[in-house]
Amino acid sequence: xxxxxxxxxxxxxxxxxxxxxxxxxxxxxxxxxxxxxxxxxxxxxxxxxxxxxxxxxxxxxxxxxxxxxxxxxxxxxxxxxxxxxxxxxxxxxxxxx
Amino acid sequence: xxxxxxxxxxxxxxxxxxxxxxxxxxxxxxxxxxxxxxxxxxxxxxxxxxxxxxxxxxxxxxxxxxxxxxxxxxxxxxxxxxxxxxxxxxxxxxxxxxxxxxxxxxxxxxxxxxxxxxxxxxxxxxxxxxxxxxxxxxxxxxxxxxxxxx
Numbered sequence: 001x002x003x004x005x006x007x008x009x010x011x012x013x014x015x016x017x018x019x020x021x022x023x024x025x026x027x028x029x030x031x032x033x034x035x036x037x038x039x040x041x042x043x044x045x046x047x048x049x050x051x052x053x054x055x056x057x058x059x060x061x062x063x064x065x066x067x068x069x070x071x072x073x074x075x076x077x078x079x080x081x082x083x084x085x086x087x088x089x090x091x092x093x094x095x096x097x
Numbered sequence: 098x099x100x101x102x103x104x105x106x107x108x109x110x111x112x113x114x115x116x117x118x119x120x121x122x123x124x125x126x127x128x129x130x131x132x133x134x135x136x137x138x139x140x141x142x143x144x145x146x147x148x149x150x151x152x153x154x155x156x157x158x159x160x161x162x163x164x165x166x167x168x169x170x171x172x173x174x175x176x177x178x179x180x181x182x183x184x185x186x187x188x189x190x191x192x193x194x195x196x197x198x199x200x201x202x203x204x205x206x207x208x209x210x211x212x213x214x215x216x217x218x219x220x221x222x223x224x225x226x227x228x229x230x231x232x233x234x235x236x237x238x239x240x241x242x243x244x245x246x247x
Contacts, residue, residue: 006136007141071187072107078137079109082133083212088131090113090115090131
C-alpha cells in the first residue's frame with residue numbers, strides 16, 4: 001500500500017486531519033480539479049485511511065479512526081524501501097577505489 | 098487515558114558492507130544518493146539537493162531545482178559516526194511530530210544500522226483528540242465571554 005506516496009494525496013490526508021470536508025472544499029484548497037480530488041479520495045478510502053458520510057445534503061469525507069495507525073504502516077514500508085536503497089548506495093561507494 | 102491509541106515504534110535493521118564512518122557519511126551528507134525523492138519528498142523528482150546541517154539543532158531539508166526549500170527534520174543528536182536522532186514532522190501542513198533515531202554499530206568490517214521511528218503516541222492522541230480539544234477549548238472561551246458580557 002502506498003496511498004500516501006503521492007504528494008497531492010498526502011495533502012488531502014492532511015486537510016482531513018483538521019476536520020471533515022466535501023470534495024468541493026478540498027478542491028478549493030488544492031491546486032487540482034474536483035475529479036482529481038475524487039480520485040485521490042477513492043485511493044485513500046480503499047486503503048482504509050478515509051471514510052465518507054452524508055451530512056444533510058452534503059457528502060463529507062473524514063479520516064478513518066485508525067488513520068494514524070495506517071500512517072505508521074506506510075512509514076514502516078517507506079523505511080524498508082529507503083534502507084534497501086541506502087544499503088545499495090553505501091556498498092557502491094565502498095567498492096570505489 | 099485508558100483508550101489511548103498505542104502505536105508501536107517502527108524498528109528496522111540493515112547490515113551494510115562498509116565501515117561505520119562511511120555508512121554514517123552516506124546516510125547523512127550523501128543522502129541524495131539513496132533517498133527515494135521521487136515519491137518521498139515535497140518537490141518530488143525536482144529535488145536537486147538534500148541538505149543535512151551537521152550539528153545539534155541543524156536542519157535537514159530539500160532544495161528543488163528552482164531553489165525552493167522544504168523542511169524535513171531537525172537534528173536532536175549528532176554523534177558521528179555512531180548515532181543520530183532527528184525530530185521528524187510527518188506530512189507537510191498539519192505536521193505530526195515524531196522521532197527517528199539511527200545507530201551505526203561496527204560488526205567486523207561491516208556496519209549494522211538500526212533505525213527506530215517512534216513517538217506515534219502524540220500523533221495518535223492528536224488524531225483522536227484534535228477536534229474535541231478545539232471544541233472543548235472554544236466552549237470554555239465562549240463561556241467566559243458570555244459570563245463577561247451576560
